[in-house]
Amino acid sequence: MLKTHNCGELREEHIGESVTLAGWVNRRRDQGGLIFIDLRDRWGMTQVVADADGTPDAHAVAEQVRNEYVIQIEGKVRQRPDGTENPELATGAIDVVADTITILSKSKTPPIYINKEDRMDETMRMQYRYLDLRRPSMQNNIILRHRIVKFIRDYLDNRGFVEIETPILFKTTPEGARDFLVPSRLNPGKFYALPQSPQQLKQLLMVAGYERYFQIARCFRDEDLRGDRQPEFTQLDLEMSFVEREDVLQLNEGLVLALVEALVPEKKLLSKPLRRLTYTEAMETYGTDRPDLRYKLEAIDVSDIAGKSAFAPFQQNVADGKPVKVIRAPGMAGQLSGTALRKVTGELETLIRDVGAKGLGYIAMPLDETAEVKGPIGNKFTVEQKLALFERVGAEPGDLLLFTSDTREIVYAVVDKLRRELAERLGLIDPQLLAFCWVIDFPLFIWDDEAQRWDPSQHMFTAPMPEDLELLDSDPGKARGTQYDLVCNGYEIGGGSIRIHDRELQEKIFPLIGQTMEHATEQFGHILEAFEYGVPPHGGIAWGIDRLAMIFAGAPNIREVIAFPKTQTGADIMAHAPSYAEPGQLEELHIDVVADVLEEA
RNA sequence: GGGGGCGUAGUGUAGCGGUUAACAUGCCACCCUGUCAAGGUGGAGAUCGCGGGUUCGAAUCCCGUCGCUCCCGCCA
Numbered sequence: 001m002l003k004t005h006n007c008g009e010l011r012e013e014h015i016g017e018s019v020t021l022a023g024w025v026n027r028r029r030d031q032g033g034l035i036f037i038d039l040r041d042r043w044g045m046t047q048v049v050a051d052a053d054g055t056p057d058a059h060a061v062a063e064q065v066r067n068e069y070v071i072q073i074e075g076k077v078r079q080r081p082d083g084t085e086n087p088e089l090a091t092g093a094i095d096v097v098a099d100t101i102t103i104l105s106k107s108k109t110p111p112i113y114i115n116k117e118d119r120m121d122e123t124m125r126m127q128y129r130y131l132d133l134r135r136p137s138m139q140n141n142i143i144l145r146h147r148i149v150k151f152i153r154d155y156l157d158n159r160g161f162v163e164i165e166t167p168i169l170f171k172t173t174p175e176g177a178r179d180f181l182v183p184s185r186l187n188p189g190k191f192y193a194l195p196q197s198p199q200q201l202k203q204l205l206m207v208a209g210y211e212r213y214f215q216i217a218r219c220f221r222d223e224d225l226r227g228d229r230q231p232e233f234t235q236l237d238l239e240m241s242f243v244e245r246e247d248v249l250q251l252n253e254g255l256v257l258a259l260v261e262a263l264v265p266e267k268k269l270l271s272k273p274l275r276r277l278t279y280t281e282a283m284e285t286y287g288t289d290r291p292d293l294r295y296k297l298e299a300i301d302v303s304d305i306a307g308k309s310a311f312a313p314f315q316q317n318v319a320d321g322k323p324v325k326v327i328r329a330p331g332m333a334g335q336l337s338g339t340a341l342r343k344v345t346g347e348l349e350t351l352i353r354d355v356g357a358k359g360l361g362y363i364a365m366p367l368d369e370t371a372e373v374k375g376p377i378g379n380k381f382t383v384e385q386k387l388a389l390f391e392r393v394g395a396e397p398g399d400l401l402l403f404t405s406d407t408r409e410i411v412y413a414v415v416d417k418l419r420r421e422l423a424e425r426l427g428l429i430d431p432q433l434l435a436f437c438w439v440i441d442f443p444l445f446i447w448d449d450e451a452q453r454w455d456p457s458q459h460m461f462t463a464p465m466p467e468d469l470e471l472l473d474s475d476p477g478k479a480r481g482t483q484y485d486l487v488c489n490g491y492e493i494g495g496g497s498i499r500i501h502d503r504e505l506q507e508k509i510f511p512l513i514g515q516t517m518e519h520a521t522e523q524f525g526h527i528l529e530a531f532e533y534g535v536p537p538h539g540g541i542a543w544g545i546d547r548l549a550m551i552f553a554g555a556p557n558i559r560e561v562i563a564f565p566k567t568q569t570g571a572d573i574m575a576h577a578p579s580y581a582e583p584g585q586l587e588e589l590h591i592d593v594v595a596d597v598l599e600e601a
Numbered sequence: 602g603g604g605g606g607c608g609u610a611g612u613g614u615a616g617c618g619g620u621u622a623a624c625a626u627g628c629c630a631c632c633c634u635g636u637c638a639a640g641g642u643g644g645a646g647a648u649c650g651c652g653g654g655u656u657c658g659a660a661u662c663c664c665g666u667c668g669c670u671c672c673c674g675c676c677a
Binding site: 038089222 | 636639
């Protein structure tokens with residue numbers, strides 16, 4: 001080894017020892033006869049001193065050294081002189097007096113700062129990702145991610161789970177996303193699909209009798225990117241045999257709580273055990289099945305009151321069975337002038353038009369309780385209606401009441417949008433809070449208006465709730481699935497279900513979702529066949545490891561916890577991927593690229 | 602596929618129709634023996650993403666295009 005110690009471990013107890021350190025120059029402070037070098041490695045920082053009188057050779061080299069040079073130091077650990085200790089630094093009680101300094105590798109002036117946390121253009125960071133990843137904050141994120149995965153492996157191993165790898169070159173899986181295709185040279189004209197998840201394979205492993213399987217699995221979905229979505233991402237994929245919904249929830253809840261305690265003990269849990277919401281509760285109150293419970297801002301249904309108001313759109317909507325909901329933004333109206341109020345509500349209105357809303361109604365509660373309320377719909381309510389309304393929503397002086405009314409779907413979308421925006425604007429988010437919850441009792445099917453048929457809300461292997469089985473015949477839309485989602489801080493962290501293990505039930509589901517036996521056999525024949533050879537009841541879950549790591553790291557997007565992520569256009573700026581293929585490669589694959597695309601090449 | 606924001610020395614930003622494009626930081630040189638965001642003095646560094654247009658005059662206005670990013674669609 002070119003080092004005897006790392007740069008984060010030397011303490012007073014090492015004083016007097018001869019040590020060899022190696023790492024990167026974080027910063028150099030040249031005082032003429034005395035040069036200080038902050039030497040940095042993965043474990044920390046140690047101050048190295050080169051003295052023109054005491055160690056002239058080392059001092060001469062230190063004069064040549066620049067930021068990010070890789071150097072090796074041989075020297076002695078010494079107590080820092082009185083008054084020069086640095087309490088900010090873990091190693092701040094000592095410094096290392098260099099006898100010799102060896103430059104192992106020089107560095108150009110880096111295009112991005114490594115020794116300071118500064119805003120940076122994403123293009124720069126991605127182009128020089130290896131330098132971005134050298135920054136201590138990124139190293140912390142990547143190492144935290146490692147510790148999460150390591151903890152999960154140990155935890156599940158201790159509970160009888162077996163980690164089994166499944167193929168990357170496979171076949172379409174029954175999830176709704178677009179597949180990545182890989183051409184097969186040996187089978188001209190045929191393509192593999194990269195797995196969107198190992199869903200089928202893990203069920204087959206249950207058929208195979210492994211009973212408890214997990215995998216840290218790379219998954220691929222060819223859809224547009226978001227801050228929390230990359231085309232390739234990592235799931236903790238897990239499946240258990242002979243379980244009911246509660247068993248899967250309990251095991252995963254145990255894992256969640258243990259992870260938090262072990263890896264982010266400084267964070268606060270919203271509740272323990274985790275709160276459970278039904279899908280309906282989540283949608284009606286928060287407008288989404290992945291609510292952010294770090295703040296309240298709950299939507300309150302006021303259809304009965306608003307429907308009787310003099311505001312025609314509310315009357316009409318309520319008559320049509322469309323809801324009117326209110327979100328109370330505490331103190332948001334405050335002392336805003338009429339102009340300022342219109343500016344704020346105008347901005348919010350712009351935001352919700354994106355999700356299809358036609359407008360935003362509002363009432364501003366005055367600070368003086370005897371004053372009249374402000375807002376265009378305020379005078380459409382009678383005094384009695386106003387009192388009932390204010391009591392219903394718990395209005396306080398200075399509050400801003402935001403009204404939304406439209407189809408259920410649009411109202412949900414507006415509520416979700418407004419909650420996220422208001423929480424941000426009002427500073428209601430506690431960054432230390434982890435608001436985990438389970439969302440359960442999803443509908444088994446969602447009506448597809450375009451195709452005029454039911455669609456599985458998760459996938460076609462999701463089992464109905466046992467008590468809802470008869471509903472499959474009488475009222476499929478009311479049937480609940482065994483599906484469960486793990487949600488944290490407004491992100492879906494995981495989702496799963498108990499699977500259908502009964503061939504008869506499976507065959508009953510197919511026609512409901514417009515799936516013919518023939519088509520199903522073509523696509524999933526191997527599963528259906530496997531299910532004729534003794535299938536244990538089973539269920540499982542998949543977690544989004546990137547999102548979990550992002551939340552644990554307090555990062556704003558998953559790129560911060562992925563070593564080499566893609567940009568929003570799915571590109572790798574550093575390696576220039578994707579790129580055009582050599583004609584010879586395409587020929588071997590029996591693939592032609594259409595002319596208009598080639599012209600740009 | 603659609604909408605918004607951003608693109609100016611190595612880096613991060615200011616300038617938003619009018620002389621020589623500003624600030625911070627980094628970089629280079631010199632001075633400096635207890636600094637740790639060291640300090641001091643001096644210096645170099647920008648065809649203002651790219652292409653076109655409007656104008657006497659464009660970093661600034663308009664159109665197109667490319668890149669990054671946020672959102673809708675898409676995706677659980």
